[in-house]
Amino acid sequence: MAVFPVVKGTRLRATKVNSCGLPVSGAANYAVTNGWVSLAISPVMQEAEELEQRNAEGRVCVAERTPPERKYYNLTLTLCQVNTCLITLFNGWEQELDWEGNAVGVRDQRRVESDYGVALEVWAGGKAGDDCPTPEDDSIFASASTGKSYGYFLTFGTEFTLGDIEIAASVANFTLTGITFAGPQWGRGPWNVVPTDAANTPGRLLTPVTDDQHLVIQRTPVAPPEPTPGEECCPLDIPTMFTAPDYYFGGPAAEPAADIAGDPAVCVSTP
Incomplete structure (x- = not known):
């Protein structure tokens, strides 16, 4: 059982994907930022339905109930400043x-x-009670962990729209709202976000995202990435990050998917 607090959002990464969750290569297709205020994830449910049939006497002869189902989540992301590349990444604006x-x-x-x-x-931050276990032997010195762990949230969003903009004698926030969708073609993802061994070597998700899942929540000792230069969008080239024998999904001769993602292209901030 995992028990951990969620205190403060420390970092956000957005990666462009298609409607199935497949990462899309491009010149400005991902960004990492700490220039955000909050992310709200609110479930939208298909309500339970009571089904019944009455007989000729007016009495209930058949009674059944369909359980509620999660349809999707509403996403509300509040930015603390205008980030033109993020807005374009989210809603496709020029x-x-x-x-x-x-x-x-x-x-x-x-x-x-x-x-x-x-x-x-x-x-997200927040120190868990088991972040600093008592070592059983000296193997702990091989660990790449800082001793701190993080709450990790993964979801897939689309249909983003920009909310109201009010210019006044106060700080103006920019809000993007959208809905989630299933991203099975994300698979284990193109980023190293979880430990792959006892030394906490950063690697990809251990299990792929399925076609029924809109949200992944877990604890990880792998630190979040640093903001991209200038918090701008950077080049993403999946084929150069995953080359034989390190495949994204698997190789032509049934080779397994890579446990560790390759590094993305170097990103340089524009003036």
Whole structure:
């Protein structure tokens, strides 16, 4: 049994995916930021339904009940500043460029993006009671862990829209709202987020995401990634991160999927 507190959001990573959760390669297809205020994940349920049939006398002769089901989750992400690349990553809006080709804003569009989405990963702090177990032998010195663990949340969102914008004598937040979907083609993911051995070597998820799952929550001693340079979106090239014999899903001769993801391309902040 895992018991851990969730205190403060420490980091957020967004990765562009298709409608099945498959990571999409591109020049600006992922970002890591701490420039966010909150992420709300609210379930939307299919209500239970009472089924009954009465006989000719008016008495109930058949009674049954269908249980409730989770349809999806509503996502509400509040940003503490305008991040044009994140807004574009979430809702597909066109970025406004200056004369040097640097992003300086966004332009809205009528159509809400639903063909693509983002994989959202969030790390939360909070010290658990078993973060510092008593060592049984000297193997603990081989551990890559800092001794701290994190709450890790993974979900997949699409149909993001920008909320109300109020310009006043106060801090203005920008809110993006969307809905979750199942992302089975995420598989074990392109990032190293959980330990793969007793030394806490960072690796991919141990088990793939299935077509029934919208949300993954777990504890991990693997530290969250640092924000991308300038908290901008960076290049993602899955084929160069996973090359033989380290495959994303598996190789042509039934080789297994890699336990550890390769490094992404170097990302450099624009002026």
